[in-house]
Amino acid sequence: MSKRSITPEHEEGKKQAKYGDEMAIDSELMAHHKGQSEVKAEASGEKETEKKSVDTQDRKEGNEGAAIDAVSNAAASISDQSKEQPQQDQVQQQQQQQQQQQQQQQQQQQQQQQQQQQQQQVYHQNLLKQKIEQQHAQSIQHQSPEANHLSSHGSPLEHHPGSPGSDYSQSGNSNKPQHGSDEWHRQRKDNHKEVERRRREAINIGIKELAELIPTRDTNKTQILQRAVEYIKRLKENENNNIEKWTLEKLLTEQAVSELSASNEKLKQELERAYREIERLKEQLK
Numbered sequence: 001m002s003k004r005s006i007t008p009e010h011e012e013g014k015k016q017a018k019y020g021d022e023m024a025i026d027s028e029l030m031a032h033h034k035g036q037s038e039v040k041a042e043a044s045g046e047k048e049t050e051k052k053s054v055d056t057q058d059r060k061e062g063n064e065g066a067a068i069d070a071v072s073n074a075a076a077s078i079s080d081q082s083k084e085q086p087q088q089d090q091v092q093q094q095q096q097q098q099q100q101q102q103q104q105q106q107q108q109q110q111q112q113q114q115q116q117q118q119q120q121q122v123y124h125q126n127l128l129k130q131k132i133e134q135q136h137a138q139s140i141q142h143q144s145p146e147a148n149h150l151s152s153h154g155s156p157l158e159h160h161p162g163s164p165g166s167d168y169s170q171s172g173n174s175n176k177p178q179h180g181s182d183e184w185h186r187q188r189k190d191n192h193k194e195v196e197r198r199r200r201e202a203i204n205i206g207i208k209e210l211a212e213l214i215p216t217r218d219t220n221k222t223q224i225l226q227r228a229v230e231y232i233k234r235l236k237e238n239e240n241n242n243i244e245k246w247t248l249e250k251l252l253t254e255q256a257v258s259e260l261s262a263s264n265e266k267l268k269q270e271l272e273r274a275y276r277e278i279e280r281l282k283e284q285l286k
Contacts, residue, residue: 078281078285089270089271089274090271093267093271097264100260104253104256104257107249107253111246111249114242114245114246115246117242127213128210128213128214128228128231128232131206131209131210131213132206132210134206203221204221207221207224207225210224210225210227210228211224213228214227214228214231215231
């Protein structure tokens with residue numbers, strides 16, 4: 001009786017112990033699965049956090065790259081502007097120098113033209129003077145031999161080739177008329193007329209040559225002589241004015257050359273300063 005009553009209780013205890021073990025195993029399995037889930041969740045969170053941090057870092061790097069590119073572009077733009085500015089300054093300087101050279105060439109051409117005009121005026125003036133002096137000398141030469149001969153010897157005859165009475169004189173002095181006779185007075189009068197004729201002829205030739213040299217259409221001898229005198233005076237006045245004008249132009253040209261030299265030196269200094277500034281900017285960009 002006692003064995004039969006104890007055995008079922010013992011079996012019931014085994015069942016309960018077994019059930020408790022199973023429950024404990026199930027609890028452990030559930031706890032293990034829960035722990036793995038939590039580990040997986042933590043790993044997933046860490047991955048997401050790491051991914052976010054990587055994305056943030058990539059965005060930062062992208063922003064930094066964009067900033068670097070912007071700075072590089074700005075530096076390149078500044079460098080290009082710095083390079084273009086000296087080139088523009090150099091082009092302007094060359095244009096100014098070309099304009100100044102053209103002005104100097106024009107001034108030189110004007111001076112050469114004025115010098116040529118002055119030389120022509122001086123040439124005409126000297127030519128007129130020579131013509132007048134030659135005519136005056138010829139007139140004196142025609143008058144002086146006969147006047148001296150007549151005054152010294154009282155003879156109406158000329159003893160040089162081409163004069164009236166020279167053939168008669170050369171044929172022999174035996175036929176010379178007596179001093180104070182009618183024949184002597186007639187020959188003296190003829191000699192005087194010949195001298196006057198030659199003098200008038202020389203004057204007429206000189207006036208004709210003057211009329212060809214001076215700008216006039218007058219045919220009257222007196223008017224031609226007056227025009228010649230006025231023309232010579234005007235040439236002399238123009239010569240004096242041109243001398244003053246050329247002296248003033250020479251001073252102005254020397255002053256302009258001095259100013260251009262100073263301006264050129266100043267431009268050179270500015271160009272050197274610009275090159276130094278460009279080199280400094282290049283060093284900063286590096």
